[in-house]
Amino acid sequence: MVTATTPIPAEISRANEYDVRIRWDDGHESIYLARDLRLGCRCAHCISETTRDELLDPRSVPADVHPLSISQVGRYAIHIQWSDGHSTGIYTFKRLRELDPT
C-alpha cells in the first residue's frame, strides 16, 4: 500500500540562504538546490497537462530563485512560494523523493 511505503518528511529546513534540506522519516537526508527544485515543478503552467511537454523555459528562471515560504499541503505534499512569483506548484512527497539529488 502506498501509505505504508512512501517516506514522508520529518523536518523541512534551510540548507543555506537558498537551498532546502529535508530530513525524512526513514532517516534519509536530502538537499535540494533551490533552482533545480524550481525547474522540477510539475504544475500546469510548467508542464503541459495534455502533451506533458515542458512549458517552462529555464532561461526565464533567475539564477538566484529561492523559496520565500514552504507550507504543508494535507498529508501528501508541500507548497512553495517562490521568489520569482511562481506559486502554483505542489510537490508531492513522492515527487520530492524522485527529485532527490543525493
Add this chain to the structure above:
Amino acid sequence: MSRLDRTHSPVTEPTILKALEEVRDPDLARDIVSLGFIKEVRVEGGNVSFTIELTTPACPVRDKMQEEARQIVAALPGVQSVEVTMTSRVRSTPGETKAQLLPGVKNVLPVASGKGGVGKSTVSANLALALSKTGARVGLMDADVYGPSIPMIMGVQEQPRQGANNRILPVEQYGVKIISMGFFVREDQAVIWRGPMLHKMIDQFLGGVEWGELDYLVIDLPPGTGDIQLSLCQKIPLTGAVVVSTPQDVALRVAKKAILMFEQLNIPILGVIENMSHFVCGTCGTREEIFGYGGARRAAESLGLPFLGEIPLVTAIRATADDGRPIVVSDPETLSAGAFQKVAENLAAQISIRNMAGEVEPAIKISF
C-alpha cells in the same frame, strides 16, 4: 505472607503500576501503563483508587478493561478495596495547518463512497449520532454541495446564526453540531459551481464555522473523486477516511477508486462500511442478500483495510432518516441502531490506533 508483613509493607503506587502492566488495550496492542492511561493513583492504607483514561469514550472493551484492572489490583497483598474510574481523552491528529483552521477539532473524518446512492449521508448522520451517544463531542459537516441531505435527515428546521467576527454558528440537533450547504440555498435552487467556488466553500466550512471543541468532525462528502475531495485533502491533515459501499460488485469497483485517491493523497483509510448489507423481511423474517453477500468485507480484506461493519437494508433506517429522526436516536434499541453503534466503536478504535502512532511520530516540522 504473614499478618506482620502486610502491615509493614503497605501497597505502593509502583507495585500497582507494575501489576497493571498485565492489562492490555487490544486495539493499540500495548499495556495500559506504558500507554499512559493510568492517572490519579491514590493509596490510603489498603484502599486504592485510580483512573483509566481511554483514547475514546466509544471504546468497545471499556467495561471489560475496568473489571480486569480492578481484579488485578484487588489481588495484590495488602489491598482491601479498589475503585476504578473510567474517563477518556480523544487524541488529536497532529498538524500545524489544522491547528490554525480548526483549533478545537481533534479528528476530521470524511465519509466517502465512489458511487452515489449507497446511503452515505444516512450512514454519516447515524455514525455521528452513534459517536455522540458514547459521550464524544461530535460535529457533522455536509460537504455534498450538489445534493445536501443532512438537514433533512437530521430534521433541522432552523438556520445557522452568525457569531462574533462574522463566523457561522453551526446548528445543534440531537447533540451534534451541523453545517450544510442546504442551509444557504433554497429548496428550489440548484448549486452550479466550478472548482474555485467549491474550494472556497470548503474554506468557509472549515475555518469560517465556530465548531468549538470537537472530538470528531464527520464530513459527508459528495460521491466520487472530484474537487471537494481534493480541496479537503489539501486543506488540512485529515485523520482518515471512511469508505461506504454496498456489497454489489459495481459499487465496490468504484469504491476502490475512492480508496486509491485517498492513498495518493496519503490519507489513511480508517475502514470500510458495508451498507445495505442484507434485507430481512418484515413479515416472514427471511434474509435476502439483494446485492450479494460480504462483498465489502472481502474487498476491505483484499486491500488490507479494516472492515468496520455491516448495516442491514431495513425500511426503518430509510423511514427514520426521511422523517428527520435517524434510527440511532429514534429507535436506539433496534438491531439496526446497534449495528451503527458497533461501527462507531470500531471506527473510534481505528482512530485511536492512528493517533497513538502519531504521538510517537509527530507532524512535519517546517522551518523555512
